[in-house]
Amino acid sequence: MAIKISMSELAAAVANEGGIGIIAGTALSAEELKKEIERARELSDGIIGVNIMFAASEFSSLIKQAVDSGIDLIVSGAGFSRDMFSIGKEADIPVVPIVSSLRLAKISEKLGASAIVAEGENAGGHLGGEENSGKILKKIKDEVSIPVISAGNIVTPADVKNAFKRGADGVQMGTRFLVSKESDASEEFMELCENARSKDVVKIMSSVGLPGRAIRTKMAEKIIENKAPSPEECINCLKQCSQKFCVREALLAGRRGDLEEGLFFTGPGIEKVDEVLTVKEIFEKIKSY
Known part of the structure; x- marks a missing residue:
């Protein structure tokens, strides 16, 4: 749920280096998403995808807008949509679900997924399973015939190399690109990340109904202790919400x-990040490893 962190500039920069640039569509309006896709197209001729959280109330309308805007790829997690596969097939757009179990991986393949992101519990943000990225990758890779992309605690060039050694067909990296010059994260967010160690990353229960990993802050502590303030008004951004706190507002903060009211999603691999780099520099380090 990289709310307004991975936007057009970051996605385009990744695409320009030969990666698949992903725009975080959750929490955007359809018009905002349209503009971000258009802006990314102005900045890059590479592959641009969108990641929209299934738990979002506007999931269907955002998927439709992405398709109408000519997106190259649809990625989705935090729940499971069967409908997005038929939408992707009709529009001839690859659909790549984020899964944390072999069962969902097999279902995804049957429904027409072009690839699968196998995400371990050692990832940042919302989590779906209890196994780490290495274990879930092996389980899924042995049982499906479509490409499997590994996600979770992949931060350094060595992590990327190890993922490919374990059989991954690709990698999904969030935390490393969060701390990049093209990221839309604030300077305070990046400074917090640069100083964080693995022990500073805690697991919270999101109002989405899923666990998530975030840096320990005052807000994260309040959530863990069930003392986070309930939303004063609700815009019904989620299909189902515990109403214990507003994860959308906390992530936007x-x-x-x-640092008082904000929730800072990141993975335990954050301690491997000690400087803000450009996307080009990150790719150069990976390619030269």
Whole structure:
């Protein structure tokens, strides 16, 4: 749920280096998403995808907008949509679900997934399973015939190399690109990440109904202790919400760098990040390893 962190500039920069640039569509309006896709197209001729959280109330309308805007790839997690596969097939757009179990991987393949992101519990943000990225990758890779992309605690060039050694067909990296010059995260967010160690990353229960990993802050502590303030008003951004706190507002506050009210999603691999690099520099380090 990289709310307004991975936007057009970051996605385009990744695409320009030969990766698949992903725009975080959750929490955007359809018009905002359209503009971000158009902007990414202006900045890059590479592959641009969108990641929209299934748990979002506007999931269907955002998927439709992405398709209408000519997106190259649809990625989705935090729940499972069967409908997105038929939408992708009709529009001839690859659909790549984020899964944390062999069962969902097999279902995804049957429904027409072009690839699968196998995400371990050692990832940042919302989590789906209890196995780490290495274990879930092996389980899924042995049982499906479509490409499997490994996700979770892949931060350094060595992590990338190890994922490919374990059989991954690709990698999904969030935390490393969060701390990049093209990221839309605030300076305060990046400074927090640069100083964080693995022990500073805690597991919270999101109002989405899924666990998530975030840097330990005052807000994260309040959530863990069930003392986070309930939303004063609700815009019904989620299909189902515990109403214990507003994860959308907490993440947006984190994006702004609000150390009091913000929630800062990241993985335990954050301690491997000690400097803000450009996307080009990150890719150069990976390619030269």
